[in-house]
Amino acid sequence: RKLVYTYDESDPEDVKLLGGKGAGLVLMYKQGLPVPPGITITTEACKLFYSNGERLPDGLMDEVREAMRWLEERTGRKFGDPRNPLLVSVRSGAPVSMPGMMDTVLNLGLNDDTLRGLIELTGNERFAYDAYRRFLQMFGSIVLGIDKKVFDDIFEEIKRERGAKYDSELSADDLKEVVRRFKEVLGDKFPQDPWKQLELAIMAVFRSWNSPRAVFYRKANNITPDVADGTAVNIVAMVFGNMGFDSGTGVLFTRDPATGENVLYGEFLPNAQGEDVVAGIRTPKSIEELKNERPDLYKQIYDMAKKLERVKKEVQDIEFTIERGKVFLLQTRNAKMTPLARVKTVVDMYEEGLVTKEEALARVKPEHIIGLLYPRLDESYLKKHGISPIAEGLNASPGAATGRVVFDADTAVEWRNRGERVILVREETRPDDVHGFYASEGILTSRGGMTSHASVVARAIGKPAVVGVEKIKIDYDKREFRVDGITVREGDVITIDGFTGKVYLGEIPTAKAELPREFFEILRMADEVRSLGVRANADTPEDAEIARRFGAEGIGLLRTERMFRRPERLSIFQQVIMARDSEERREAMNKLVPFLRNDFLEIFRVMEGLKVTVRLFDPPLHEFLPSSDELLEKLCEARMRGDSDEVSKLESLLRRVRELREANPMMGHRGVRVGVTYPEIYEAQVRAIVEAYLQLRKEGKDLQVQIMIPQVADYREIKYVKEKAIEPVFKEYGVRMPVGTMIEVVRACITADKIAKEADFFSFGTNDLTQGVFTFSRDDVENKFMHDYLEKGILDFDVFQSLDTEGVGELMRIAVEKGRAANPNLEIGICGEHGGDPKSIEFCHRIKLDYVSASAFRVPVARLAAAHAAL
Ligand code: ADP
Ligand code: MG
Ligand code: MG
Known part of the structure; x- marks a missing residue:
């Protein structure tokens, strides 16, 4: 097998074989750009090197010698020739860019003889010794494994002796002295034979593939052997x-x-070699300065840069060298950019006609969109002031936030109302804390994982969150938390970074990006490509507005629970729960109708012209009553006061709370089960929906409302609820609305054909469905065993974040197939957390759902992911 290729023999497309750097050089060469000629030893050879016990494959050096002849012809120089020496660099280059992780040796081929040749050839003694000392240092450290610091120390010492501030001030004689001392360090380990140098350098580059930093980099960036293997x-x-x-x-x-601005951006260091620019030995000039000083060179570089962009169709990161006024290109690769620059350049290049819509879309990743939506910490500020985090947890919800520490939701609201910015710090959060989320800039918890309550809610409403910071010990009574000997009290300012999971003391400036035109533009392009619809999960007018601004095509899930928890309503709803019979229940429920109608009306107004899917009441009733502990305490107090009215009221409340107690509330009396037992609740909800809808129509506005029943396991549940609670209201007001069901119970998937006959639409509730399929309690897995499962490789990912396509997904597929066969008009969507997860969205596209519904802040990501799925 051929292991060495000259540029003439290479195919620039073969990145896997030639590595990114090699392929890039070949491409530039074939484009007629000025690159010094070169040859490439393939990644295959590296694999053989390792399977050979770190020995070069047989015959490799013969192939190298052969190919070097081509190099000699092209340059008119000879490797090892004392009169006309060819010098080379020996450079690493993997199939994926691993900047600075592996090694490169420059000026190889120099020895005491060729050095003299180089001096004669160039008439430049200083230069020749500069090249030699660099080579000795690189060879010594990279090939022979001598600590680089030994060389640096000698070099600094000589600079000091000569009173030189910069390397460029050293004379030829000074550099001679450097070379002398470097050679002392190397001793007879340094081979004078250039071919021996070359062989050892090749082996050193191969070995750098497995250097600890390279191995770490691959691990950290998830570069697996199938992507790059040498x-x-x-x-x-x-x-x-x-x-x-x-x-x-x-x-x-x-x-x-x-910024993505279409201008050359870079730096140039005169009289320097290799990494000097990035090593910061002198202050480089900006490309702008070069433009003023040498417009001719700038023009050359500019033209080359633009040519490369045209060929590669991506922004390029280029290394160049100027040798006595002549420009050479030494490397090109796709540039790493900020999310802002990524989105802007992609849209610009599309508008410039450089890339197609599909190419443009493929380049923007969900994290770019997310990166634009949320404020970021000012990294340069951290660096400049040497600030490090006090603790680190999971980056549960993106964005950076600064505020005063508060330890409970009510305090958060209170402080917010007097104009403070706050960070809510809790061990973990519960539904009762959600008002505190809205009031806070961000959320910090000491427990829980990526799908804990705090994480899910924070992501849904777009608040930064760091969770599971186990080092933080919270003392609610003292109103403080401690971490590594530092005490942070309520009111102290902290900053959390939801991108990295880091927590900082004090205020760190954040850079809040205004959403640029290109953000909306790329999403508009996504809309032209995608076939999957995108709606939002939104429970409040505020959410609905965000959803709409981000391009949601409707509300796929409007949860109604919140409406019962708001002030004034809760006590009425408690009457409903306490009611002795249907009559009392209906009466109490009817008192709620005006409130509910108002809530619906507010959201409907925002969503004018679009579809809104309202889910009927879902949670277990006990969530709306005080806990028995709380009641017992109050009862005690009331007894002591001798307040007998209060006592009997509390006693009956307590009785009801005990009646409602369930061993497994999430699998208990909730969802449609409540609707079957107490149809009055659903009936009143439907009444409020219909009245709001009619009111809106009277105002000359219109929208489509759909009514959705949760937790259905059998079609007769739908039938019953429709007959008892929904149809009669429709009839009374003379309206019709589509009535559909959540598909979140395993049995519903299996019997989807029967259910589809009773339902106008399905919406997969994949949170509950995942719980059911795995029999994992979502509220508990995070703190208990999910971590173990991931660590031990039993699960590849958290199935509450990304759809388990093999299990849950298979059930969905069955449900789609059976449902559509029984009812061809059936509309099918998904409204679980997974609806905002790109990998899950791709699956939803594959099984041909009509839409995904994601939390408002995930809508842009969902639009992009839906487009990616369709590419
Ligand atoms: P890395 O992968 O770490 O960027 P490179 O192989 O690109 O390492 O080389 C390190 C430095 O040496 C770069 O600045 C590069 O431009 C320079 N360099 C590499 N080969 C040559 C060469 N043949 N002539 C001049 N400079 C070179
Ligand atoms: Mg490089
Ligand atoms: Mg559910």
Whole structure:
């Protein structure tokens, strides 16, 4: 098998074989751009090197010698020739970019003889010794494994002796002295034979593939062997940026990688070589300065940059060297950019006609969209002030937030109302805390995982959250938390970073990006491509407004529970729960209708013209009564006061609470089960919905309302509820609305054909469905065993975050198939947390759902992911 390729023999598309750097060089070469000629040893050879017990494959060096002849022809120099020496760099280059993780040796081929040749050839002694000392240092540290610091110390010492501030101030004689001392360090381990140098350098580059930092980098960036399994070695003829002040080396981006602005962005260091620019040994010039000083060179570089952009169709990150006024390109790769720059450049390149809509869309990732939606910490501020976090947890919900610490939701609201910004800090959160979420800038918990209550709610309403910061010990009584000897009291300012999971003391400035035009533009392009609809889960007019602004095509899930918890309503609803018979219940429920109607009306107004799916009452009733502990306490107090009215009221409340107690409330009397037992509740809800709808119509506005029944397991549940609670109201007001069901119970999936005959639409409730399929309690897995399951590889991912397509997904597929067969007009969507998860969205597209419904803040991500699924 051929293991070494010259540029003439290479295919620039073969990144896997040649590595990214090699393929890039070949591409530039074939485009007629000025790259020094080179040859590439393939990644296959690296694999053989390792399977061979870290020995070079047989015959490899013969192939290298053969290919080097091509290099010699192209350059008119000879490797090892003392009169006309060819020098090369030996460079690593994996199939995926691993910047700075592996090694490169420059100026290889120099020895005491060729050094003299180089001096004669160039007439530049200083340059030649500069090249030699660099080579000795790189060879010594990279190939022979001598600590780089030994060389740095010698170099600094000589600089000090000569009173030089910068390397460029050292004379030829000074550099001679450097070379002398470096050679002392190397001793006879340094081979004078260039071919031996080359062989050892190749092995060193192969070995750098498995250096600890490279291994760590691959692990951290999830670069698995199927993606990249070894580095190529590029042997490239040297060009010299260290030949004087008409030479130099630089890096540039073809567009600004921070803002995306279409201007060259980069730096250039005169009389320098290799990594000098990034190493910060002198202050480089900006490309702008080069433009003023050498417009001719700038123009050359500009034209090359734009040509590369046209060919690669992506913003490029380029290394270049100028040798005595001539520009050479040494590397090109796709640039890493901020989310803002990513989105802007993609849209710009589409508008410039450089990329198609599909190409543009494929390049924008969900994290870019997310990165734009939320404020970020100012990294440079952290660096400048050397600030490190006090603790770290899970990055549960993106965005950075600063505020005063508060320890409960009511305090959060109170402080907020007097104009404070607050961070809600809890061990964990519960539904009762949600008003505190809205009042806070962000949420911090010491327990829980990515699908804990705090995480789910924070993501849903777009608040930054860091959860599971176990090091933080909260003392609610003292109103403080402690971490590593630091005490943070209520009112102290902290900053949390929901992108990284880090927690900081004090205020860290955040950069809040205004959403740029390109953000909306790329989503508009996504809409043209996707077939899957995107709606939002929204319970409040505020949510609905956000959803609409972010392009939701309707509300896929309007939960109604909140309406019963709001002030004034709760006590009435408690009367409903306490009612002795149907008559009393209906009476109490009817008192709620005006409130509910108002709530519906507010949201309907926002969603004018769109579809709104209202889910009827879902949770267990006991959630709306005080806990028995609380009641007992109050009862005690009332007895002591001798308040007999209060006592008997509390006693009956307590009796009811005990009656409602269930062993497994989430599998208990909730959802349609409540609707069957107490149809009056659903009936009143439907009445409120219909009245709001009619009111809106009277105002000349219209929208489509759909009524959704939760927790259905059997079609007769729907039938019963329709007959008892829904149809009569429709009849009374002379309206019709589609009535459908959540599909969140395993049995509902299996009997979807029968259910579809009773339902106008399905909406998968994949949270409950996942709970049911795994028999995992979502509220408990996080703190108990999910971590173990992931760690031990029993699950590949958290199934409450991303759909288990194999199990849950298979049930969905069955339900879709049976449902559509029985009712061809059936509309099918999903409204679980998974509706905002890109991988799950792709699955929903595959099984041909009509839409996904995601929390308002995930709507942009869902639009993009739906487009990706359709590409
Ligand atoms: P990395 O992958 O870490 O960027 P490179 O192989 O690109 O390492 O090389 C390190 C530095 O040396 C870069 O600045 C590169 O431009 C420079 N360099 C590499 N080969 C040559 C060469 N043949 N002539 C001049 N400079 C080179
Ligand atoms: Mg490089
Ligand atoms: Mg549910």
